[in-house]
Amino acid sequence: MVYNFRIFKKCSPNGKLTIYLGKRDFVDHISEIEPVDGVVVIDDDYKDRKVFGQIVCSFRYGREQDETMGLNFQKDLYLASEQLYPPPEKYNTTKLQDRLIKKLGPNAFPFTFRLPPNAPSSVTIQQVFKNEVDYTITGPDEEGKPCGVYYYIKLFVGESEIDRPHKRSLVCLGIRKIQFAPSKQGRQPCTVVRKDFMLSPGELELEVTLDKQVYLHGEKIAVNVCIRNNSNKVVKKIKAMVQQGVDVVLFQNGQYRTCVATIETQEGCPIHPGSSLQKIIHLTPLLIFNKNRRGVALDGQLKDEETSLASTTLLASSDPSDVFGIVVSYAVKVKLYLGALGGELTAELPFVLMHPWPSTEKPAVKEKDTSDSPVNAFQHQDTFDRGAISDDDSN
Template sequence: MVVNFKVFKKLSPNSKITLYMGKREFIDSISVVEPIDGIVILDPEYIKQNRKVFAQLICNFRYGREEDEVMGISFQKELTLVSQQVYPPLKCEVKKTRMQEKLLDKMGENAFPFVMEMPSNSPASVVLAQKAADDTPPCGVQYFVKVFSGETEIDRSHRRSTVTLAIRKVQYAPTKQGIQPCTIVRKDFLLSPGELELEVTLDKQLYYHGDKIAVNICVRNNSNKVVKKVKAMVQQGVDVVLFQNGQFRNTIAAYETSEGCPIQPGSALQKIMYLVPNMAANANRSGIAVEGDVKKKELGLASTTLLASQESRDAFGIIVSYAVKVKLFLGALGGELCAELPFILMHPKPQRKSIEEDEKPSKIVDV
């Protein structure tokens, strides 16, 4: 079988260093993350001068707006997660991927491979959406592969001899569904007999982006109050771990109805409400957690963040969760009754074609 695969290419401003990478998205399987591999092509002048060249994995975490940075205060942390000397090559053997072997055969003796292991507990690539007219750097977590020439790995790199390529750490949906979400909440009233019962069930726990969420609602009114209307919402929870009070919620889909209402004392109502959370309905809203290509504005709702344990929460990260919330309105004196069910919203894992089967030249994409 013959398979074509893309290779991403980026040059330094002085055209002395060229970076090639086979992919820009690396899958986090909770316990392990795909290794970050690539090829660096050096100009013969750099090789003659025996210049040192380093490759680094950079995590950039911005937790405040750039326009609010005054008097030297910065709302940004730049962490070097991995650093590796690419040239002169170190004695340790680099276990090359099939893509690297093919590029090394094609590019010749001025090509040098690198492989970096991303820490498994590092945060996912998530940023907070901004309004369309806002061109400042967004708050959130972004990753970059940086290749530069310098005396040491902590040397301040010069822009002309530096290549920086944005990459993403992503998670995909589990292969199996979890337990079907279901909850029952009840409310009694002071000086009034009986109680109001609300049962909410989702058709499944795991949804893919774009799926329709079926919310099965059952109301049993054994009180003397009247239910006037029902509202169902999908809420996105955002937890900026760095801050103690950095948790907030956004309603990204909602449906309110009075159909079947009022629900009189002693009666019941059973109905299904459908919700579809998507980016199109929240296109120009700020503060929503999104993922995708920020520069090209190719954004979608961020996926649920899966953690191996609560102890693995990285301080420089954003944790995203989703929940369906159903609310019954009883009027000014009766108040409200709410039920909430968490669920998982993610992309299915793509089927990547094996590069080992490739015999044709790769398609090179300039970045």
């Protein structure tokens, strides 16, 4: 049997440390995260030195151009650290590591890092794009790395794990921690809200139902709206929207919402007293319609590749103290406008927006029973081709 591997490679500035990885995206299965495994090639000049490896989660929560007078808006969390050379006596290797070691020779040594189960997903917060002359949306207005959560593997030469390495003997390669949509749907989201009026009889009832709970990026969201007007007020228009919720866990008040899809309609309106209306509204949250909005959360990027709106963050623990990083959620919000004197009536339903599993991959961890699903809890080759190696200079 023949296996074809794509290998990512990066060297230190002096060329004496080289890292090889089979992939740069590592999947969070909720119950566990895929191990980060690869191979490091060490030059003969470093055979009498120690080589250490670390997984660093870099959390940037402020603009780089605002860092003045020693102020720093970035925290680096070391999620895994170990000595790679001299290697331990016994080491369980994967099939890819065995083939790399066979191909690269005796100076190649395997490594495996395991991330903690509560490690945050890779998320980027979109920056503003503005022209300095006429203030049209044309070019980047902010410089430096955008806010977000980033991961990279750090290999260096030193005497201990806490040494400050020299840049010439340091190699860093960016990776991502991602999640995919669960195969099982949760309960169908549905809510009913009512509003009565102090000086008039009857009440206004709004029922909102989604056709399912888990949606894929680019998929239309069907919002079933049922309005029963048993009051003497008149419903003048309906507004439906998808809101992206971003919770920067580092701050006490670091929560905000951004509308990423909206429809405002008067079709079927006005809804007079004693009448009702049932209709389906379709919403599609896409990044292409939100490229000019500051603060929209995006999936983590490697280099300048295309990305999308950030996926919903599924958490293994419901305890807020176990969560850090940036947590993303989505909700459909339907609002009825009753005029200046009648006010408004609003209903809200959370849902999950994620990417599907790639067709070439399957979940490595068996899913639990539906009752324990994190979605239900979300209610509020033998040959090695050297030509396939890609040198990557991004962090």
